[in-house]
Amino acid sequence: AQKVTQTQTSISVVEKTTVTMDCVYETRDSSYFLFWYKQTASGEIVFLIRQDSYKKENATVGHYSLNFQKPKSSIGLIITATQIEDSAVYFCAMRGGNNAGAKLTFGGGTRLTVRP
Amino acid sequence: GGIITQTPKFLIGQEGQKLTLKCQQNFNHDTMYWYRQDSGKGLRLIYYSITENDLQKGDLSEGYDASREKKSSFSLTVTSAQKNEMAVFLCASSIGEYNQAPLFGEGTRLSVL
Numbered sequence: 001a002q003k004v005t006q007t008q009t010s011i012s013v014v015e016k017t018t019v020t021m022d023c024v025y026e027t028r029d030s031s032y033f034l035f036w037y038k039q040t041a042s043g044e045i046v047f048l049i050r051q052d053s054y055k056k057e058n059a060t061v062g063h064y065s066l067n068f069q070k071p072k073s074s075i076g077l078i079i080t081a082t083q084i085e086d087s088a089v090y091f092c093a094m095r096g097g098n099n100a101g102a103k104l105t106f107g108g109g110t111r112l113t114v115r116p
Numbered sequence: 117g118g119i120i121t122q123t124p125k126f127l128i129g130q131e132g133q134k135l136t137l138k139c140q141q142n143f144n145h146d147t148m149y150w151y152r153q154d155s156g157k158g159l160r161l162i163y164y165s166i167t168e169n170d171l172q173k174g175d176l177s178e179g180y181d182a183s184r185e186k187k188s189s190f191s192l193t194v195t196s197a198q199k200n201e202m203a204v205f206l207c208a209s210s211i212g213e214y215n216q217a218p219l220f221g222e223g224t225r226l227s228v229l
């Protein structure tokens with residue numbers, strides 16, 4: 001069975017600094033896909049970035065990047081040069097490549113507050 | 117561009133009532149999902165469907181039924197609403213390839229009196 005855990009319930013940082021959010025996962029699949037989403041104050045859920053388990057390079061999109069440590073089953077999200085509008089709840093999610101099929105499992109989320 | 121439309125946006129029900137939520141997408145996506153989100157919590161998978169007429173139970177399927185009669189639509193039924201229940205139900209869809217991130221609708225907010 002898949003399981004995704006985000007241990008940090010909330011983080012507060014000063015604007016323009018770098019923040020890392022942790023996520024660990026469990027799966028029996030040899031191939032899988034990891035996603036990070038952002039939920040804004042309005043409730044909108046937006047996809048940010050993806051990591052394929054078979055790729056060694058960490059994914060980067062804009063000021064989002066991932067720290068993928070496969071032996072530790074860990075996929076951290078790094079946001080550089082944070083802005084006030086990055087304040088949101090961030091969710092890590094996993095989708096299996098074979099046994100688990102299309103099932104998409106989410107972690108509990110981390111609330112990020114970026115203050116001036 | 118496509119859109120995922122959830123109806124209704126707000127739903128108020130009575131205890132014991134059967135309530136149906138609908139989701140439509142015009143992306144021509146194969147896979148659709150229903151999640152429940154309680155206040156301040158994560159998303160829990162209720163049902164998903166990989167194609168028309170397919171249904172797969174998630175971790176929270178008890179107390180719910182789902183239906184995928186067309187590729188573009190996926191409905192969820194709360195079989196017996198629980199008193200004081202409050203949650204947001206989120207629909208998502210994606211193409212069949214597992215590396216593609218599902219996209220989400222805006223949600224249906226349920227309150228049970």
